[in-house]
Amino acid sequence: MTVLLMMTGMAMQGQEGATVKSCHTFPELGYAYNALEPYIDAQTMEIHYTKHHRGYYDNFMKAAGEAGLLEMPMVSILAKISQYSVALRNNCGGFYNHNLFWENMSPVKKEMPGRLKGAIEKDFGSFDAFKAAFENAAKTRFGSGWAWLSVDASGKLFVSSTANQDNPLMDVVTEKGTPLLGLDVWEHAYYLKYQNRRPEYVGNFWNLVNWEVVDKRYAAALPR
Numbered sequence: 032m033t034v035l036l037m038m039t040g041m042a043m044q045g046q047e048g049a050t051v052k053s054c055h056t057f058p059e060l061g062y063a064y065n066a067l068e069p070y071i072d073a074q075t076m077e078i079h080y081t082k083h084h085r086g087y088y089d090n091f092m093k094a095a096g097e098a099g100l101l102e103m104p105m106v107s108i109l110a111k112i113s114q115y116s117v118a119l120r121n122n123c124g125g126f127y128n129h130n131l132f133w134e135n136m137s138p139v140k141k142e143m144p145g146r147l148k149g150a151i152e153k154d155f156g157s158f159d160a161f162k163a164a165f166e167n168a169a170k171t172r173f174g175s176g177w178a179w180l181s182v183d184a185s186g187k188l189f190v191s192s193t194a195n196q197d198n199p200l201m202d203v204v205t206e207k208g209t210p211l212l213g214l215d216v217w218e219h220a221y222y223l224k225y226q227n228r229r230p231e232y233v234g235n236f237w238n239l240v241n242w243e244v245v246d247k248r249y250a251a252a253l254p255r
């Protein structure tokens with residue numbers, strides 16, 4: 032448990048300001064492949080982490096090297112992603128998004144800290160209203176993509192969805208902010224267990240959310 036939290040914490044620190052070069056180590060998954068069962072099965076987790084996420088990472092390293100961006104923080108690359116190749120957009124996005132996704136989930140139930148709860152109630156009216164908006168974003172994303180809870184430059188929370196491996200940090204998306212919680216709705220994330228039943232997968236996600244991590248990201252992203 033302590034080890035798990037430490038690993039989660041280290042992975043979080045590695046995500047934001049770190050340069051590509053210092054992120055050169057493919058991050059550890061903070062729990063076992065079967066730790067999120069029954070909501071996400073072990074086979075899906077193993078393939079998702081070792082094949083999909085690894086593939087994005089390897090291709091990101093290649094594209095970043097070719098573009099001479101090995102010293103640039105990921106957040107800076109994402110903020111100017113329109114200037115770079117499609118390969119960099121897909122793979123920097125894919126690497127960043129999955130890092131966040133693994134950290135967003137916990138095998139141990141995490142209560143939502145009061146700070147985040149208050150902000151959600153203020154900006155969405157209620158937790159149920161937020162949940163409905165997030166589920167709607169996840170269910171209605173056509174094809175492959177992500178649903179997000181993010182905070183904008185003024186400190187306000189919002190829900191959005193993006194296609195493919197785009198995310199709210201990219202200059203190419205309409206709703207920009209810092210992602211706090213992301214849900215992968217590519218079929219590779221759920222098809223082995225849920226087949227076409229994406230809504231069931233989306234509904235089960237609430238059993239896994241690590242609200243402590245979301246709250247920490249919220250606090251770190253607020254305007255100062």
Ligand code: MN3
Nearest residue numbers: 083215217220
């Ligand atoms: Mn994925």
